[in-house]
Amino acid sequence: MAVNGPGTDGPDGGDRVDGIDDGDRLPCGTSLDALLDHLREGSPTAHERACPHCVAAVEEMRVLTAARDEAEHDLPAAPPGLADRVMRTVRAEERASGYIALPGPPGRPAGGRGWTRIRTSAVATLFRAACDTVPGAAVGRCRFSEGPDGVAVELSARFTGEVPAPRLAEELRSAVRTAALHHLGWRPARVDVRFH
Amino acid sequence: MPGRPGPPDGVLAERAQDGDTSAFETLVLRHQDTVFRVALRTLGDRDEAADAAQEALVTAWRRLPTLRDADRFRPWLLRIAARSALDAARARTPEHPLPEGAEVADPGAGPAGRAVGSGLRQALDRALTDLPPPQRICWILREMEGLGYEEIADVVDATPTAVRGRIHRARTRLVEALEPWR
Numbered sequence: 001m002a003v004n005g006p007g008t009d010g011p012d013g014g015d016r017v018d019g020i021d022d023g024d025r026l027p028c029g030t031s032l033d034a035l036l037d038h039l040r041e042g043s044p045t046a047h048e049r050a051c052p053h054c055v056a057a058v059e060e061m062r063v064l065t066a067a068r069d070e071a072e073h074d075l076p077a078a079p080p081g082l083a084d085r086v087m088r089t090v091r092a093e094e095r096a097s098g099y100i101a102l103p104g105p106p107g108r109p110a111g112g113r114g115w116t117r118i119r120t121s122a123v124a125t126l127f128r129a130a131c132d133t134v135p136g137a138a139v140g141r142c143r144f145s146e147g148p149d150g151v152a153v154e155l156s157a158r159f160t161g162e163v164p165a166p167r168l169a170e171e172l173r174s175a176v177r178t179a180a181l182h183h184l185g186w187r188p189a190r191v192d193v194r195f196h
Numbered sequence: 197m198p199g200r201p202g203p204p205d206g207v208l209a210e211r212a213q214d215g216d217t218s219a220f221e222t223l224v225l226r227h228q229d230t231v232f233r234v235a236l237r238t239l240g241d242r243d244e245a246a247d248a249a250q251e252a253l254v255t256a257w258r259r260l261p262t263l264r265d266a267d268r269f270r271p272w273l274l275r276i277a278a279r280s281a282l283d284a285a286r287a288r289t290p291e292h293p294l295p296e297g298a299e300v301a302d303p304g305a306g307p308a309g310r311a312v313g314s315g316l317r318q319a320l321d322r323a324l325t326d327l328p329p330p331q332r333i334c335w336i337l338r339e340m341e342g343l344g345y346e347e348i349a350d351v352v353d354a355t356p357t358a359v360r361g362r363i364h365r366a367r368t369r370l371v372e373a374l375e376p377w378r
Contacts, residue, residue, distance in 0.1 A: 024360050024361075024363075024364050032364070032367075033345075033360070033363070060371060061367065061371060062378075063316075063371060063374045063375070063377050063378045064320075064367060064370050064371050064374055066316060066377075067316045067317055067319065067320035067370075067374055067377070068320070068339050068340070070316055070317040070320075071317045071320055071321070071340065072340065074317075075229070075233065075340065076229075076232070076233060076236060076242075077229045077232070078228040078229045078231070078232035078246075079232070079242065079246045082228055082232065082246060082249060082250060083221070083224045083225055083228055085250055086224050086228075086250055086253040086254055086257075087217070087220075087221050087224065089254050089257075090217055090220060090221075090254065091217055093257070093258070094215065094217055095215045097214075097215050121214065121215045121216070124211075124214055124215075124216070125216065128211065128216075138203045138204065138207040139207070140203075140206065140207040140208075140209070140211055140266065141210045141211070141213070141214055142211075142214060143214065156210055158204065158206065158207055160203075160204075
């Protein structure tokens with residue numbers, strides 16, 4: 001239960017039987033909610049403009065619509081400093097991420113003069129920034145897994161444009177591989193892209 | 197709320213789940229007003245609402261790993277906010293009951309706004325305080341925050357049909373309460 005816990009629900013606050021009659025349908029079959037939405041958008045349908053039931057419902061609701069419109073012009077905003085206070089706590093509780101071991105310079109075995117490792121969160125930030133330069137996709141998750149051929153990268157991406165998935169995936173892979181090689185001297189074993 | 201540019205919530209929520217605090221900060225900036233208003237409408241006091249909103253946003257960060265569908269971030273967050281505000285309301289001592297009137301009636305407008313106001317808006321705020329909380333929160337999320345029925349159902353842990361019924365009853369009662377302003 002989220003908001004209707006014990007003691008908060010007045011006599012009329014609870015739900016009647018679901019699905020019997022939510023009272024939202026006008027006698028003409030129009031949903032009052034849809035009607036109010038159309039009105040708000042300034043685009044009532046021809047039926048809604050002409051139907052006596054719709055016209056009467058709009059008239060009935062007019063005072064509430066006016067009150068809502070008035071309130072909407074002056075919605076209270078979060079107090080200044082709220083986001084800063086939240087973020088101070090969040091940063092103090094930052095979740096520790098794992099590390100990726102980076103290869104040594106070419107021709108010299110890794111670990112010969114000490115090892116280099118980098119936080120996976122830093123690598124993920126780097127790769128996401130690289131993916132941000134690819135139009136048509138937004139990358140969310142960037143995770144790493146250890147396989148027989150080395151560390152693999154898995155991205156989750158959403159379409160934000162019209163570029164077809166195979167081409168988009170190739171561009172994202174290429175952006176990640178370029179960033180990995182350029183900044184870290186690393187060639188990931190695989191770069192998998194999961195669209196959703 | 198729409199308006200602030202940037203990647204969609206789902207993308208930012210996934211990044212935040214990976215530990216990206218900057219992505220979470222963008223989500224906080226994007227949703228803090230709605231979270232605060234949900235708390236304010238429940239508690240009726242700005243300071244208490246600010247505390248409840250802060251608690252809700254920090255709780256969201258801590259619970260992010262349990263969010264299964266990143267695209268449902270907003271209703272998930274508002275649900276935490278509604279719970280946090282109700283917990284704060286319940287924790288009040290009997291000597292400090294729910295404040296009525298002033299703060300809820302007009303938390304945003306300055307004296308000038310009040311002077312030119314018709315009183316209609318104040319009447320709406322009073323009428324809202326008189327609604328049972330489940331009706332009030334459903335109506336506010338629908339009419340003031342623009343959430344759809346499915347999203348509200350997620351927030352208040354009810355079916356979309358129940359939400360529809362609550363909003364309808366809220367409308368009926370609000371219209372009755374505003375009758376003198378017709």
